[in-house]
Amino acid sequence: MxxxxxxxxxxxxITMYKKLILGDPIDTEAILCxxxxxxxxxSFTGVEKSVSFLKxxxxxxxxxxxxxxxxxxxxxxxxxxxxxxxxxxxxxxxxELVYGLGETLRGINKRGWIYVSNxxxxxxxxxxxxSLYASQxxxxxxxxxxxxxxxxxxxxxxxxxxxxxxLKKLEIRIASSDAAxxxxxxxxxxxxxxxxxxxxxxxxxxxxxxxxxGQSRWGYKTAADIxxxxxxxxxxxxxxxxxxxxxxxxxxxxxxxIDEKAFPDFPAFVQEMKDRGIRLIxxxxxxxxxxxxxxxxxxxxxxxxxxxxxxxxxxxxAVWPGKVHFPDFLKPETREWFGEKxxxxxEQGIEGFWNDMNEPAIFYTEDHLKKVFEELEHYKAxxxxxxxxxxxxxxxxxxxxNRPEDYRTFxxxxxxxxxxxxxxxxxxxxxxxxxxxxxxxxxxxxxxYLLFSRASYVGMHRYGGIWTGDNKSWWSxxxxxxxxLPALNMCGFLFCGADxxxxxxxxxxxxxxxxxxxxxxxxxxxxHAALGTRNQELYQFAQTDLFRNLIRLRYALIPYLYxxxxxxxxxxxxxxxxxxxxxxxDERARTVEDQLLVGKAFMIAPVYTQNAxxxxxxxxxxxxxxxxxxxxxxxxxxxxAGDHYVELSLGExxxxxxxxxxxxxxxxxxxxxxxx
Ligand code: GLC
Numbered sequence: 203m204x205x206x207x208x209x210x211x212x213x214x215x216i217t218m219y220k221k222l223i224l225g226d227p228i229d230t231e232a233i234l235c236x237x238x239x240x241x242x243x244x245s246f247t248g249v250e251k252s253v254s255f256l257k258x259x260x261x262x263x264x265x266x267x268x269x270x271x272x273x274x275x276x277x278x279x280x281x282x283x284x285x286x287x288x289x290x291x292x293x294x295x296x297x298e299l300v301y302g303l304g305e306t307l308r309g310i311n312k313r314g315w316i317y318v319s320n321x322x323x324x325x326x327x328x329x330x331x332x333s334l335y336a337s338q339x340x341x342x343x344x345x346x347x348x349x350x351x352x353x354x355x356x357x358x359x360x361x362x363x364x365x366x367x368x369l370k371k372l373e374i375r376i377a378s379s380d381a382a383x384x385x386x387x388x389x390x391x392x393x394x395x396x397x398x399x400x401x402x403x404x405x406x407x408x409x410x411x412x413x414x415x416g417q418s419r420w421g422y423k424t425a426a427d428i429x430x431x432x433x434x435x436x437x438x439x440x441x442x443x444x445x446x447x448x449x450x451x452x453x454x455x456x457x458x459x460i461d462e463k464a465f466p467d468f469p470a471f472v473q474e475m476k477d478r479g480i481r482l483i484x485x486x487x488x489x490x491x492x493x494x495x496x497x498x499x500x501x502x503x504x505x506x507x508x509x510x511x512x513x514x515x516x517x518x519x520a521v522w523p524g525k526v527h528f529p530d531f532l533k534p535e536t537r538e539w540f541g542e543k544x545x546x547x548x549e550q551g552i553e554g555f556w557n558d559m560n561e562p563a564i565f566y567t568e569d570h571l572k573k574v575f576e577e578l579e580h581y582k583a584x585x586x587x588x589x590x591x592x593x594x595x596x597x598x599x600x601x602x603x604n605r606p607e608d609y610r611t612f613x614x615x616x617x618x619x620x621x622x623x624x625x626x627x628x629x630x631x632x633x634x635x636x637x638x639x640x641x642x643x644x645x646x647x648x649x650x651y652l653l654f655s656r657a658s659y660v661g662m663h664r665y666g667g668i669w670t671g672d673n674k675s676w677w678s679x680x681x682x683x684x685x686x687l688p689a690l691n692m693c694g695f696l697f698c699g700a701d702x703x704x705x706x707x708x709x710x711x712x713x714x715x716x717x718x719x720x721x722x723x724x725x726x727x728x729x730h731a732a733l734g735t736r737n738q739e740l741y742q743f744a745q746t747d748l749f750r751n752l753i754r755l756r757y758a759l760i761p762y763l764y765x766x767x768x769x770x771x772x773x774x775x776x777x778x779x780x781x782x783x784x785x786x787x788d789e790r791a792r793t794v795e796d797q798l799l800v801g802k803a804f805m806i807a808p809v810y811t812q813n814a815x816x817x818x819x820x821x822x823x824x825x826x827x828x829x830x831x832x833x834x835x836x837x838x839x840x841x842x843a844g845d846h847y848v849e850l851s852l853g854e855x856x857x858x859x860x861x862x863x864x865x866x867x868x869x870x871x872x873x874x875x876x877x878x
Pocket of ligand 1: 449558671705
């Protein structure tokens with residue numbers, strides 16, 4: 203991508219991407235550069251139209267009767283029709299593959315399901331779900347003629363029906379009459395990804411220590427609890443670089459506080475852990491507890507930093523701390539104020555954070571809860587409920603949290619506009635993490651901090667990484683962990699990973715062993731579990747030797763992973779490449795959904811089913827299998843291109859080195875070098 207300067211001295215880009223502006227879209231700052239708008243079509247309302255450069259797509263825009271309003275007030279956007287609708291449709295040929303969409307459910311090829319970009323706090327990631335915590339609206343269509351890429355830069359709800367209604371049709375519904383669309387085509391799909399990444403800016407890169415192994419659990423309440431984790435890892439002789447601190451470290455779940463009874467001398471404790479080679483990584487939640495005298499709350503009210511309702515008062519919602527206000531992270535002043543608050547912890551020696559509940563998650567709003575209680579009076583008066591009344595009652599009780607209606611009751615101030623939350627919903631976690639990232643960058647200018655978030659949108663990748671939220675201790679989530687990686691990389695999210703062992707549910711020893719053999723390749727490598735689940739720290743299981751060796755393998759891989767990461771960040775490349783993109787001429791490679799290239803040197807093909815002794819692996823070219831039991835104990839097996847059944851028992855990890863690369867161990871570190 204080259205830059206040139208126009209008459210007005212403004213930097214324009216010569217990029218293969220073209221921009222189509224419909225109406226008056228919100229500038230999300232996902233795209234960093236000024237891409238010239240080739241076409242501005244604000245006039246087509248309710249008619250289908252093909253715009254010349256959006257090849258193969260038909261666009262239908264159902265606009266508002268009037269010009270798009272500057273202020274999206276309640277009148278301008280009714281509940282069902284927030285601000286008109288834009289529908290893009292395109293036929294899919296049988297051979298086409300559809301990749302992208304970042305953090306979503308199902309396979310690498312997104313065909314055959316419907317995905318809704320609407321950041322959701324939903325801990326049940328079952329196959330029937332349509333939304334997770336992120337919205338990353340980048341699609342790549344390839345495999346039959348020239349590849350096409352489309353980025354739908356709309357921060358409200360966007361629905362991608364990728365062959366759900368009709369297997370051979372892609373339909374994208376944007377719940378707004380305003381949109382910025384970026385489109386490009388090329389013979390080379392990887393070039394489309396690289397070019398997109400250069401438009402959205404360089405990915406956040408953490409320091410190398412953040413590639414170490416981290417232990418987390420919701421429920422470590424005191425310094426003694428954390429010390430015990432460190433001690434038991436040390437006793438088991440399993441390396442550990444981080445212990446995460448979940449909400450329990452705070453005083454009543456208040457951001458930027460510490461429970462002083464549980465942590466009597468926090469800076470000394472942070473130092474004690476650091477001396478043992480362990481960094482503490484605390485959580486920060488989006489909601490600020492409403493409590494007289496709590497400085498963050500008081501300052502937020504005074505500075506007008508919180509999201510307001512239609513009547514100008516601050517929205518009252520509830521999350522872990524009870525009633526909270528939500529900072530309006532879309533306002534630069536709020537970002538600066540909130541970002542500065544992280545100093546409270548950095549001054550005590552903290553160097554990393556995870557931002558959570560930033561969809562934002564809403565357990566209930568004060569206004570709605572009042573209505574629920576009123577309605578309950580009506581139910582209380584009943585002698586008996588017929589089945590329809592009972593269903594109504596069940597709905598009333600079961601839909602108190604994360605209600606779409608609640609997300610329509612508050613506003614943001616953004617670039618001189620007042621915007622109803624649902625229209626910018628997917629930006630919230632992004633801007634929270636931007637607040638933290640911009641501030642941490644000032645505090646640690648060499649970028650030596652760790653930062654990741656639960657909710658995200660394209661653009662957030664410049665400020666932090668992500669973890670993929672509340673998965674479960676299920677075998678299917680092992681495969682999901684692997685399948686989410688390429689699309690996350692496409693959207694710039696290089697620092698990412700899943701809760702190893704599963705967050706919800708009870709993890710078994712074999713699941714943990716197989717999971718480690720996958721997540722040891724992901725930049726973020728963290729074992730995390732929910733309150734009330736079976737303890738799943740690695741020392742809880744019997745075969746300590748196997749766990750130790752898996753973690754030691756990770757540490758031996760870190761230099762390669764970190765180099766690969768650095769190169770991927772600098773060259774806008776993928777860390778995890780599906781075989782279809784790496785071997786475009788190989789028919790079989792097109793459909794492989796459970797193997798990935800990691801960097802340029804090797805492929806992984808992990809076991810993700812219970813009680814398996816190994817698995818079938820497809821090799822698109824001759825490769826050398828290194829089957830590790832520890833960094834020192836390895837079988838070296840040359841394999842010809844084609845299908846193989848590879849035996850892999852619990853605790854074994856297969857690395858398939860490509861023919862141009864050579865594997866060496868140097869002082870306990872793995873090197874993969876190009877053959878001379
Ligand atoms: C959310 C997070 C989870 C955390 C929990 C308590 O569910 O996703 O990681 O443990 O909140 O803070």
